[in-house]
Amino acid sequence: AQSVTQLGSHVSVSEGALVLLRCNYSSSVPPYLFWYVQYPNQGLQLLLKYTTGATLVKGINGFEAEFKKSETSFHLTKPSAHMSDAAEYFCAVSDRYSGSTLGRLYFGRGTQLTVWP
Amino acid sequence: EPEVTQTPSHQVTQMGQEVILRCVPISNHLYFYWYRQILGQKVEFLVSFYNNEISEKSEIFDDQFSVERPDGSNFTLKIRSTKLEDSAMYFCASSETSGRGSPLHFGNGTRLTVT
Numbered sequence: 001a002q003s004v005t006q007l008g009s010h011v012s013v014s015e016g017a018l019v020l021l022r023c024n025y026s027s028s029v030p031p032y033l034f035w036y037v038q039y040p041n042q043g044l045q046l047l048l049k050y051t052t053g054a055t056l057v058k059g060i061n062g063f064e065a066e067f068k069k070s071e072t073s074f075h076l077t078k079p080s081a082h083m084s085d086a087a088e089y090f091c092a093v094s095d096r097y098s099g100s101t102l103g104r105l106y107f108g109r110g111t112q113l114t115v116w117p
Numbered sequence: 118e119p120e121v122t123q124t125p126s127h128q129v130t131q132m133g134q135e136v137i138l139r140c141v142p143i144s145n146h147l148y149f150y151w152y153r154q155i156l157g158q159k160v161e162f163l164v165s166f167y168n169n170e171i172s173e174k175s176e177i178f179d180d181q182f183s184v185e186r187p188d189g190s191n192f193t194l195k196i197r198s199t200k201l202e203d204s205a206m207y208f209c210a211s212s213e214t215s216g217r218g219s220p221l222h223f224g225n226g227t228r229l230t231v232t
Binding site for chain 2: 032034036041042043044045046049051052090092094104105106107108109110
């Protein structure tokens with residue numbers, strides 16, 4: 001089974017500062033990679049995904065993530081944090097190989113982002 | 118933008134009671150899922166459902182759980198005899214295609230509290 005590690009359960013930044021949320025996966029075959037965001041009392045909303053092609057992917061709300069195979073990482077960044085970015089962020093992966101369950105995502109524990117004024 | 122809708126948002130039940138959590142997936146989606154998140158733990162896969170049958174289930178999805186698509190729009194998760202450890206946030210999700218890179222669209226969740 002896949003394992004997803006999000007380093008740091010809580011990250012705090014000032015408004016306007018760089019946001020960096022870390023995600024590493026365990027499999028030797030690069031999986032499909034996703035970042036989801038959860039605002040209070042809401043569901044999980046897809047921020048961005050990597051399936052193939054360009055390793056730097058752009059998502060909604062100014063977020064982007066870079067797939068680095070050599071580091072088995074898919075870190076999420078945003079150049080300038082906004083108060084509205086305060087939420088919980090989940091990294092998730094799904095297997096590429098044909099024997100795996102369709103739609104089965106493996107989630108990290110989540111990182112709570114706090115943005116200070 | 119189309120949404121996955123879950124009802125109720127919060128359900129409180131006594132241990133041993135049956136509960137049904139309801140979901141209305143996005144209308145043109147064909148693949149349906151249930152996930153859950155116990156407080157402080159990871160979001161975990163429970164079951165996937167396609168063409169009116171379970172595609173796969175996790176080790177969590179034991180005999181007390183069942184899923185059903187009773188009509189063309191609803192997708193339900195039933196827990197027959199709830200236990201304290203079933204307390205969690207339950208998320209329904211749907212996807213349009215079967216591709217493994219297809220993003221899942223999640224509902225807002227149902228918080229189940231078993232007392």
